[in-house]
Amino acid sequence: MRATSSTAPGKIILFGEHAVVYGQPAIAVPVTHVRAEVRIEPTRGGDSARILAPGVGLDTRVEDLPLSHPLSVALRGVLSACGVAEPLSDIPPFTLTIHSTIPVAGGMGSGAAVSVAVIRAVSAFLGHPLPDEQVNALAYEVEKLHHGTPSGIDNTVITYARPVYFVRGQPIETFTVPTPFTIVIADTGVPSSTAITVGNVRKGWQADPDRFNPWFERVGQLVRAARHAIESGTPRTLGPLMDENHALLQQMGVSSPELDRLVEAARGAGALGAKLSGGGGGGNMIALVEAESAEKVAEALRNAGAVRTIVTEIG
Numbered sequence: 145m146r147a148t149s150s151t152a153p154g155k156i157i158l159f160g161e162h163a164v165v166y167g168q169p170a171i172a173v174p175v176t177h178v179r180a181e182v183r184i185e186p187t188r189g190g191d192s193a194r195i196l197a198p199g200v201g202l203d204t205r206v207e208d209l210p211l212s213h214p215l216s217v218a219l220r221g222v223l224s225a226c227g228v229a230e231p232l233s234d235i236p237p238f239t240l241t242i243h244s245t246i247p248v249a250g251g252m253g254s255g256a257a258v259s260v261a262v263i264r265a266v267s268a269f270l271g272h273p274l275p276d277e278q279v280n281a282l283a284y285e286v287e288k289l290h291h292g293t294p295s296g297i298d299n300t301v302i303t304y305a306r307p308v309y310f311v312r313g314q315p316i317e318t319f320t321v322p323t324p325f326t327i328v329i330a331d332t333g334v335p336s337s338t339a340i341t342v343g344n345v346r347k348g349w350q351a352d353p354d355r356f357n358p359w360f361e362r363v364g365q366l367v368r369a370a371r372h373a374i375e376s377g378t379p380r381t382l383g384p385l386m387d388e389n390h391a392l393l394q395q396m397g398v399s400s401p402e403l404d405r406l407v408e409a410a411r412g413a414g415a416l417g418a419k420l421s422g423g424g425g426g427g428n429m430i431a432l433v434e435a436e437s438a439e440k441v442a443e444a445l446r447n448a449g450a451v452r453t454i455v456t457e458i459g
Contacts, residue, residue, distance in 0.1 A: 150265035155253040168364035172301040180244040180257035183267040187237040197242040219413040221282040226272040232347040249335035251422020256298040259283040278333040320459025325379035333451035334426030341423040383417025390419035398424030413444035
C-alpha cells in the first residue's frame with residue numbers, strides 16, 4: 145500500500161438554509177479557498193492505525209476512538225464499503241493526518257469536508273476508491289452526528305465540488321454559472337451549532353406551523369428566483385433576494401446581533417445584498433459585491449467585528 149492523499153473544499157449556502165429541511169430547495173456552492181486535507185502513510189513496523197489532527201489536538205489509535213466519534217463512523221463506513229471486516233485493529237497500520245483551513249462551527253462545512261476527504265483517502269489507500277454517490281452517502285451518515293437532522297446539502301456540495309440546487313429526497317442537480325460573481329464571507333467568531341439551530345426551528349415549527357410554513361414557502365420562492373438569476377447571467381439581481389432571505393431567517397429566530405451587525409456593515413459599505421449563511425446563531429454571513437469593491441466591504445466587515453474575511457468568486 146502506498147501513501148495517498150485527498151482534499152475537499154469548504155462550502156457556503158447562498159439561499160435556503162433551514163427551509164431546506166422542510167422540503168424547500170436550497171443553493172450551495174463550494175469554496176475552494178479553504179480546504180480539508182487528509183494524508184495517509186503506511187506505518188512500517190507499526191502495530192496499529194493512528195489518526196493525527198494537530199489543529200484540534202487529536203492523536204489516537206483508531207481502535208481507541210469512541211464508536212460515536214465522527215471519524216470512527218466515517219472509518220467504519222468506508223471500511224465496510226471496501227469490504228474490510230472488523231475489528232478496526234485488524235486494518236493495515238497507517239498514519240492518517242488531517243489538516244483543515246475551514247473554520248470550525250462556522251457554517252462552511254468543516255465536518256463534511258473532513259469526512260469526504262477521509263472517506264476518499266482511506267478507500268484509495270485500501271485500493272477501492274469509491275464513486276461520488278457512495279462517498280456522499282457515507283458522509284451523510286457522519287453528518288447526522290454533527291447536525292441531528294441534516295438536510296444533506298453540506299456533504300452533497302462538498303462531495304461533488306460544484307454549485308448544487310438541492311431538494312431533499314430528490315436527485316442532485318448541479319448547474320453552471322455563466323457569469324461569475326463575487327462573494328465576501330465574514331466570520332463572526334461566534335461558534336454556530338447547526339444541530340441546535342435546526343432543533344430550535346423545528347420546535348418553533350411544531351408549536352406554530354401556520355406561522356413557519358409561509359416563511360419556508362417564501363424562502364423556496366427566493367431560491368428558485370436566485371437560480372434563475374444565476375443561470376440567466378444576471379447575478380446582480382441576487383442582492384435583494386439575499387436581503388429578503390436574511391429577514392426571513394431573522395423571523396425564524398436563527399440570526400444573532402453579531403450576524404445582523406455584519407450584514408448591516410456590508411450593506412453600508414456598498415454590498416448589493418447580504419445574509420447569514422448556514423445554521424445561524426453565529427458562524428458566517430455572506431455579502432454579494434462588485435469585484436472592485438470586495439476589499440472595501442471586507443475591511444468594513446473586519447471593522448464591524450468579523451474575525452476573518454474570505455473573498456471568493458463563484459463560477
